[in-house]
Amino acid sequence: xxxxxxxxxxxxxxxxxxxxxxxxxxxxxxxxxxxxxxxxxxxxxxxxxxxxxxxxxxxxxxxxxxxxxxxxxxxxxxxxxxxxxxxxxxxxxxxxxxx
Amino acid sequence: xxxxxxxxxxxxxxxxxxxxxxxxxxxxxxxxxxxxxxxxxxxxxxxxxxxxxxxxxxxxxxxxxxxxxxxxxxxxxxxxxxxxxxxxxxxxxxxxxxxxxxxxxxxxxxxxxxxxxxxxxxxxxxxxxxxxxxxxxxxxxxxxxxxxxxxxxxxxxxxxxxxxxxxxxxxxxxxxxxxxxxxxxxxxxxxxxxxxxxxxxxxxxxxxxxxxxxxxxxxxxxxxxxxxxxxxxxxxxxxxxxxxxxxxxxxxxxxxxxxxxxxxxxxxxxxxxxxxxxxxxxxxxxxxxxxxxxxxxxxxxxxxxxxxxxxxxxxxxxxxxxxxxxxxxxxxxxxxxxxxxxxxxxxxxxxxxxxxxxxxxxxxxxxxxxxxxxxxxxxxxxxxxxxxxxxxxxxxxxxxxxxxxxxxxxxxxxxxxxxxxxxxxxxxxxxxxxxxxxxxxxxxxxxxxxxxxxxxxxxxxxxxxxxxxxxxxxxxxxxxxxxxxxxxxxxxxxxxxx
Numbered sequence: 001x002x003x004x005x006x007x008x009x010x011x012x013x014x015x016x017x018x019x020x021x022x023x024x025x026x027x028x029x030x031x032x033x034x035x036x037x038x039x040x041x042x043x044x045x046x047x048x049x050x051x052x053x054x055x056x057x058x059x060x061x062x063x064x065x066x067x068x069x070x071x072x073x074x075x076x077x078x079x080x081x082x083x084x085x086x087x088x089x090x091x092x093x094x095x096x097x098x099x
Numbered sequence: 100x101x102x103x104x105x106x107x108x109x110x111x112x113x114x115x116x117x118x119x120x121x122x123x124x125x126x127x128x129x130x131x132x133x134x135x136x137x138x139x140x141x142x143x144x145x146x147x148x149x150x151x152x153x154x155x156x157x158x159x160x161x162x163x164x165x166x167x168x169x170x171x172x173x174x175x176x177x178x179x180x181x182x183x184x185x186x187x188x189x190x191x192x193x194x195x196x197x198x199x200x201x202x203x204x205x206x207x208x209x210x211x212x213x214x215x216x217x218x219x220x221x222x223x224x225x226x227x228x229x230x231x232x233x234x235x236x237x238x239x240x241x242x243x244x245x246x247x248x249x250x251x252x253x254x255x256x257x258x259x260x261x262x263x264x265x266x267x268x269x270x271x272x273x274x275x276x277x278x279x280x281x282x283x284x285x286x287x288x289x290x291x292x293x294x295x296x297x298x299x300x301x302x303x304x305x306x307x308x309x310x311x312x313x314x315x316x317x318x319x320x321x322x323x324x325x326x327x328x329x330x331x332x333x334x335x336x337x338x339x340x341x342x343x344x345x346x347x348x349x350x351x352x353x354x355x356x357x358x359x360x361x362x363x364x365x366x367x368x369x370x371x372x373x374x375x376x377x378x379x380x381x382x383x384x385x386x387x388x389x390x391x392x393x394x395x396x397x398x399x400x401x402x403x404x405x406x407x408x409x410x411x412x413x414x415x416x417x418x419x420x421x422x423x424x425x426x427x428x429x430x431x432x433x434x435x436x437x438x439x440x441x442x443x444x445x446x447x448x449x450x451x452x453x454x455x456x457x458x459x460x461x462x463x464x465x466x467x468x469x470x471x472x473x474x475x476x477x478x479x480x481x482x483x484x485x486x487x488x489x490x491x492x493x494x495x496x497x498x499x500x501x502x503x504x505x506x507x508x509x510x511x512x513x514x515x516x517x518x519x520x521x522x523x524x525x526x527x528x529x530x531x532x533x534x535x536x537x538x539x540x541x542x543x544x545x546x547x548x549x550x551x552x553x554x555x556x557x558x559x560x561x562x563x564x565x566x567x568x569x570x571x572x573x574x575x576x577x578x579x580x581x582x583x584x585x586x587x588x589x590x591x592x593x594x595x596x597x
């Protein structure tokens with residue numbers, strides 16, 4: 001079994017956009033080892049000839065007629081926004097400072 | 100009145116013996132008296148509930164035709180959005196959020212005249228088996244306040260057992276309706292996947308999540324099931340077929356000639372002796388009622404737990420990406436010059452609890468390139484094997500049965516630091532979600548060693564939900580004859596309710 005180091009977990013936390021403390025990373029690295037060893041059991045029976053199942057019922061694309069129908073008003077859509085300005089979501093800067 | 104079944108309450112409303120306002124107020128009073136001890140509710144919507152109740156009473160006075168449960172109150176799990184009512188999913192990240200729309204389940208409840216009392220406590224984003232993972236503190240099991248009420252829907256199950264509500268809505272991704280029902284001596288049903296719309300149900304694991312009814316009797320669950328179920332164009336995974344006739348089945352309760360298969364692998368080692376003995380007694384009662392009991396084997400079920408803890412975290416790591424501090428929920432660290440990414444990182448660090456982070460990291464790992472085939476891919480293959488086990492088992496049995504959980508309710512804090520031990524609670528409930536079929540838990544007695552409720556699980560093939568109700572009603576009736584009174588009549592009185 002591959003064991004996860006603290007820096008591996010830090011990388012996963014970065015990918016998942018969670019700013020974890022060193023203490024959390026250490027704790028999770030230990031826990032992940034135990035959990036991954038347990039869940040790796042799926043490999044014992046998952047042979048190449050078995051088809052994977054992603055969903056319990058067979059689903060094809062589900063569409064609806066392309067007609068305008070009622071939806072949230074701009075005020076309703078913005079009602080939960082942490083910050084808003086001029087009828088829009090106000091967000092922190094998404095480009096670098098020099099931009 | 101509050102200890103009666105929802106069906107009886109509805110009859111009292113129809114005959115004019117009581118009003119929905121009086122019934123709703125009685126439940127609000129009960130919540131006020133005992134919820135300090137139980138903590139089933141995160142939010143009580145006193146004004147909204149009473150206004151809704153008055154609306155039903157007015158409709159009735161005008162002679163309008165009302166649904167079978169019109170005017171009866173209900174507790175709503177906090178993962179289900181209700182317009183204007185705070186919805187947190189037990190998480191800090193959604194603290195203070197009031198959804199701008201109703202979920203389809205809530206729309207259906209409102210159309211049926213069901214009065215929504217408030218939102219119930221849960222493990223954060225429905226991840227857990229004890230309700231200890233709520234950011235707002237645990238819920239206590241009314242049978243023993245030092246014990247867990249199950250999870251993730253512990254608030255819904257506890258509200259039923261504490262007589263704070265006769266009906267509740269739960270959601271079940273790996274057992275979150277059935278396990279809480281089992282450990283609180285109540286009834287909980289996970290319908291066939293796609294039977295109840297997921298529109299407005301905050302997603303945890305989209306291929307597994309399913310909302311369903313929670314109640315104190317099989318018939319009450321059936322009545323609620325028919326109200327919330329049905330095709331919904333707003334949910335692309337909703338099944339476009341007639342709702343199974345579950346009320347009729349719950350009223351019928353005849354198991355003569357039915358084949359009931361007990362799953363060999365879901366009993367025995369690891370199951371508490373009192374759980375096994377109550378389960379086996381119930382099997383004998385079903386045999387006496389005319390059912391044929393057969394043994395079935397589902398050899399791949401032993402891999403279900405491992406597959407679940409790859410599939411559910413993988414889907415959750417993707418679903419929970421929406422909590423990005425931009426459009427709703429809390430925002431942390433939005434100071435001059437802070438980037439969107441740093442705000443996102445800080446908000447998610449502060450807003451998510453330990454179990455949610457654990458699963459997001461696990462899912463991120465399982466989906467990452469280089470590990471995808473070994474983990475997520477293998478888990479999907481196990482899912483195929485589990486579905487094949489069910490298909491084979493259902494060729495020799497109409498329904499399958501097992502204990503709902505390996506043990507009765509454990510102590511709060513007992514497993515909080517051992518994720519694997521916690522995950523084992525769901526060992527008998529998870530296969531149902533993996534295959535997308537229906538599962539029910541109903542109370543089958545108290546374990547002799549600790550006097551705590553034991554759950555009996557019934558599983559039926561996809562879209563054959565009525566079979567669970569038929570068998571459940573038969574067992575419930577046989578147990579009632581044996582006991583002379585419902586199991587909940589044995590529950591200790593709460594201090595605030597005395």
